[in-house]
Structures are given as structure tokens and as C-alpha cells.
Amino acid sequence: MGGYFAGMEHELVITRRGPRCGLPVTVAIHSTARGRAAGGCRLKHYPHWRDSVTDTLRLSEAMTAKCAIAGLPLGGGKTVVAMPEQGYAGDRRDVLLDVGDTIALLDGRYATGPDVGTGPDDMAVIAERTPYVFCRPESAGGSGDSSPHTATGVLSALRAVCAHRFGSPALAGRSFAILGLGRVGAHVLRMLAGEGARLIAADVDDSRREVAARHGAAWTTPQQCLSAEVDVLVPAALGGLLTARSVPALRCAAVAGPANNQLDTPATARLLHERGILWAPDIVVGAGGLIHATAVELLHESPAQVAARLDGIGDTLTREFLAPRRTGGDAAHTGS
């Protein structure tokens, strides 16, 4: 649908003032064509609350693509609560219970998980009002921290990248620059070290230097890490790092990491392509956490089925690399 109705292909959108918190809560279901809609709950301030509705429409549509690319029998949805600029002065539980009640209105057509501004503990509170929640803490019966599973997916992606770029999936002896040693980056570093890779790492938080040292990785500044002469740059911090300014300075053969929304604009994919740098879309590389949590908690799959899905991230990328080239990029900007 284009023109006047562009961006409004959603099956259902609810916006209401949370009865407890008084804040605008929006839940959008973009599509349930492949199955129940899934997508995280974002608590964020916007210039105007109406902007949060627009963002929910965009993010839920991106989740339809993310679930489909990940091969999950799930559709796309999203929850956004427009937060006050100074932060919410009331009880955070009230916000989360209002989110839970709003999701409960949808009779299981949508399930939520963590996103910007929320985490597994928040999911446990939402679950007091609706069972359609994933990524709760293990202590609350959920699948727990997603970051090790995201990292497992990143390793599968890196093998596919190396196979395509260097002719072998082996990680031993290859060089990687990991930008960001947070929850996911630290796991990726540990796993790559275990494979015998050569490693450089950086983080704005200098205390992460100890993590690098523990796994025999060289430590550098974020700027030098970005332009390090390595086989693969692994962005594992914030998004937006690939820009018309940063791409000319890259000295890697490929970029593949979990950081969301790595391209500042979709057109930056063309700059990477022109420089002969293979870029693995973060929507595929970073999907491991979403795949694990939804496969365990929503689809009730066995450990072997879940492991096969995580391993499939590499196959998805290989298909993407071998598909006819689209220039200009079509990355969806999304969360989880």
C-alpha cells in the first residue's frame, strides 16, 4: 500500500492511557500471517507522545521482517510507552502492569519481550497480567539472559562471513576487532578466543579492558578499533557507526556484529559494497537472542531444535550473500 496509506498495513493498533500510570501505551500488531506477533516493549521519551505511535508502527513492521528473516513462525508487533522527559516519577510497576493489561486485551495475538528501556525483570512484572511474554528471568520460569544466545548466533554468522569472504568457515587464525565488550561483546570475545582467533577489542568503558586481557585480546581505543586492519570488524556497541565518514576509514574485509542499526542510512550499504567490504546485516547477525527466547518460551521447542535455529543464522546469511545484489540497502531499523 503506498501514498496516502503508506506505512499503515497493520492488523491492529491500540493506544490508550495506562489506567495506573497515565502514560500513553501503544501496542501495534503489524502481521500475524506467519504466526503470533512478537516484538519488544520499549519505554522511551519522544518529542511528542504521538511520535511514539508512529515509532510503534515502524518498529512493529520491522519485527515482521526480523522474525521472517530469522525463519521463525512468528509475526511482527511492538509495544511503546511514551515516557516523560524527566523520567517517570511514579512506580515503574504501574507502567509495566498497564502494558500487561493492554497486551491481555489481544487474546494471545501478540507477545512481548525486552527492548530499549526494559529488561528481563520487567518481563516478570508484565507476566503478572498476561502469559504472552518472553525473555523472563530463569528464576521466573523464563529463558533468562539472551546475550549468550545472541553471541552464539554471531559466531554462526562469523563462520558464514569467513566462508564467503575467505573461502573457509574456520575462525582460527583470523583477526577480529570487537567494538564494545558489553554483555554480547564479551561472550563473542570469549568464544572467538576459544576458537583460536586473533583479537583486538575496545570499549568506552575502560573497566572492560580486564575482559580483553583475560582472553588474550589486545586493547585499543574505539576509534582505532573501528579502523583496525583486521579480517572482520565486529560492532557490538551502539548503532549508527557505519556512516559516509567512517566507511572510508575502515581497513577490514568484512563487518558483522550484533549492534542494532549499524548503518546510519540504508544508502551506506552501497558505500561498503563499493569498497569491497562484505557487510552482514545486523537484523540477521543479532537475531540469536530473539530466536532463543521465542523458540523456548513461545514455541516450546526442544534444545536441539533451538540450537539448529541458532546455527541457521549462518545459512540465512549465506543465502543473503548469494542473492542478487540490491544496492542502496534495505536494512530495517529495529530492536527486538
Ligand SMILES: NC(=O)c1ccc[n+]([C@@H]2O[C@H](COP(=O)([O-])OP(=O)(O)OC[C@H]3O[C@@H](n4cnc5c(N)ncnc54)[C@H](O)[C@@H]3O)[C@@H](O)[C@H]2O)c1
Ligand atoms: N543483548 C542482546 O541479546 C542483543 C540482541 C540483539 C542485538 N543486540 C545489540 O547488540 C549491541 C550490544 O548489546 P549488549 O546487550 O551487549 O549491550 P551492553 O550495553 O551490555 O554493551 C554495550 C557495550 O558497548 C560499550 N559502548 C557504548 N558506546 C561505545 C562506543 N562508542 N565505542 C565502544 N564501546 C561502546 C558500552 O560501554 C558497553 O560495554 C547493542 O546494539 C544491542 O542493541 C543485543
